Amino acid sequence: MILQALVLALASLLGSATIVRAQEHMHHAVMTDSTSMADSMATGSDMASEDMGSMHHHHLMAGLYGPYLMNREASGTAWQPENAEHAGIHSMHGDWMLMLHGMADIGYDHQGGSRGDEKFFSSNMVMGMARRPLGPGTFGAKAMMSLEPATIGKEGYPLLLQTGETADGVHPLIDRQHPHDLFMELALSYSVASGHRSLFVYGAPVGEPALGPPAFMHRFSGSEIPLAPITHHWLDSSHITYGVLTGGAVWGGLKAEASAFRGREPDENRYDIETPKLDSHSFRLSFNPAPAWAFQASYGRLHSPEQLEPEVNVDRTTASAMVAGGDPDRRWAATLAWGQNRNRPGPILDAVLLEGAAARGKNTFFARGEYAEKNELFDHDDPRHGSVYEVGVIEAGYRYDFWRASSVRTGLGVLGTISVVPSSIQDAYGDNPASWMLFTRIALR
Numbered sequence: 001m002i003l004q005a006l007v008l009a010l011a012s013l014l015g016s017a018t019i020v021r022a023q024e025h026m027h028h029a030v031m032t033d034s035t036s037m038a039d040s041m042a043t044g045s046d047m048a049s050e051d052m053g054s055m056h057h058h059h060l061m062a063g064l065y066g067p068y069l070m071n072r073e074a075s076g077t078a079w080q081p082e083n084a085e086h087a088g089i090h091s092m093h094g095d096w097m098l099m100l101h102g103m104a105d106i107g108y109d110h111q112g113g114s115r116g117d118e119k120f121f122s123s124n125m126v127m128g129m130a131r132r133p134l135g136p137g138t139f140g141a142k143a144m145m146s147l148e149p150a151t152i153g154k155e156g157y158p159l160l161l162q163t164g165e166t167a168d169g170v171h172p173l174i175d176r177q178h179p180h181d182l183f184m185e186l187a188l189s190y191s192v193a194s195g196h197r198s199l200f201v202y203g204a205p206v207g208e209p210a211l212g213p214p215a216f217m218h219r220f221s222g223s224e225i226p227l228a229p230i231t232h233h234w235l236d237s238s239h240i241t242y243g244v245l246t247g248g249a250v251w252g253g254l255k256a257e258a259s260a261f262r263g264r265e266p267d268e269n270r271y272d273i274e275t276p277k278l279d280s281h282s283f284r285l286s287f288n289p290a291p292a293w294a295f296q297a298s299y300g301r302l303h304s305p306e307q308l309e310p311e312v313n314v315d316r317t318t319a320s321a322m323v324a325g326g327d328p329d330r331r332w333a334a335t336l337a338w339g340q341n342r343n344r345p346g347p348i349l350d351a352v353l354l355e356g357a358a359a360r361g362k363n364t365f366f367a368r369g370e371y372a373e374k375n376e377l378f379d380h381d382d383p384r385h386g387s388v389y390e391v392g393v394i395e396a397g398y399r400y401d402f403w404r405a406s407s408v409r410t411g412l413g414v415l416g417t418i419s420v421v422p423s424s425i426q427d428a429y430g431d432n433p434a435s436w437m438l439f440t441r442i443a444l445r
Contacts, residue, residue: 061090061097064131064140065191066198066250072288075218075239076185076208077200077246077257081324082291084220084333087445088127089407095132102126103217103443105226109157113419113433115175117158122151123226125184125217137192144186148179149270160419160435161391163376164233165307169268172308172376177228181206181270184240198250205276207244209259210284211300213320213337215239220324220333224357224366226415226439230393231370234339234351235318238300240266243276253288263302263313279303282316294322315342332358347388349373362404364411367396377425384425392420399441411441 061070065077074080088101104124111117127144154167156176165178187204208215215236216222216229229235241261248257263280282300289295302314320337334356342348355368370393377391378384399413417435426432 061086062138064129064138064142064189065200065202065248066255067193067196068250072294074214075236076187076215076244077189077202077210077248078208078212078214078218078284079255079286079288079294079296080214080219081294081322081333082288083324083326084322085331087443089444097131099129100127101129101444103223103441105439105441107226107413107437107439109159109227109435109437111158111160111175111417111433111435113160113430113435114427115160115429116433116435117175119157121153121157123148123157123180124151125180127185134190137190140189140191142185142187142189144184145182146180146184147182149182152179154179154268154270159227159230160417160429160433161230161372161374161377161393161421162228162232163230163374164237165265166268169307171379172306174377174379177232179270181240181266183273186273187244193250196250196252200248200250202244202246202248204241204244205273206240206242207261208239209241209244209261209280209282209300210246210248210257211238211259211282211298211316212236212284212318212339213296213322213335219322219335220331221322221335221355221357221366222368224359224364224399225355225368225395225397226413226437226441227395227417229353229355229368229370230374230391231337231339231351231353231372234316234341234349234372235320235337235353237265237305238282238302242266242274243278245278253290255286256284257286258283259300263305264307265305267307292323292325296320312346313344315344316340317342326359330358330360332356347373347375349375349388362401362411364399364401364413365397366399369394378428389422389425391422394418394420397437399439407444409441409443409445413439413441415439 063070063073069082071086072079072082088099090099106122108120125146129142131140156178159177160175162177183206185207187207189202191198191200212235243262246259259282260278262277280303284298286296297319300316304310318339322335324333326332337353339351351372353370357366375388395417397415399411401409401411403410415437419433421429
């Protein structure tokens, strides 16, 4: 039933195109002028400096990988709708355009049921980006870091039905979300544009390959939710990869790219930079037909992604649709995504995610529904280890930003969750256990 409900939501999401069409029409003239402005920045013209005051507010700046607005760019080389906000502090220093973005959620997490737990922790990240004209093209550098190895710890935080990675190199993390590594991204890029076309290359000892939708903490529909999705390892778990080389081509609203990268997910030592490798590959096709929409389909072959199952390779296929709209005081976005992990050897497992967020003034509402087929809910010493179970999560919450300045916002929020489990494992989890979280968010904007 969960899968049917989420799939039916696709029709609703696509049907909303008629609602945003009028908005896109009104937005077209602004986008045309701002695209010319972005092109001027890409060539380092005086116009960029003259218009920086207005662009600081609207973030109308050129992208790293092509002649389009930076708002289109999300994590790694992934695209989001251009209507989405590109949050952060932006400034110009000579030929350099700089951006700083960061956020921290500090909260108390109570996961219910027989397998539930509770913890006070902070999830957080800070990201910096720099770009400038160089020769015939644009040079870019990105760095992203997190203090989660210290503020969450190796054992991660409680999250019912979450699976993936390990805390000690021996046992898998089950019903817990692992912390992100200290180094989340260290990447360089270079692009050359002509008209509405471009070629680009992206290289990183730590980065994100062309696989899946934007990572959950970089898309507005997911970043407002303080807990990670349980479908993370079907959609965007490769957003921290040690060794990435991506090449791509842009033609207007179409982007094709391919990556070579290390398939193994990060180990339990979260402070180091692991040895980069290029033993896996992926391909992604992205299509942004209008400012409100972003679609992608991708395929990747991951070599030995799980440390505790080194003999298992994974073929991952994903597809997603994102829609966003609003104005500076009212924003909304939604994401529908499907992912499939074809384990070799092992089962074929599917997952579906539908999430959304809406902000008006100081008020932000968010919700997420997920379905996943999981075979890692029991450790190796349990007779049910390896069995596939269909599980789901339904969660919703609200945050009130009680203090907002020009560059910082601080709010208080609450999140409620229902975990949906089949009757065959309710002896372990309880009857669809309920969970909740109270949190404070501090974010640069």
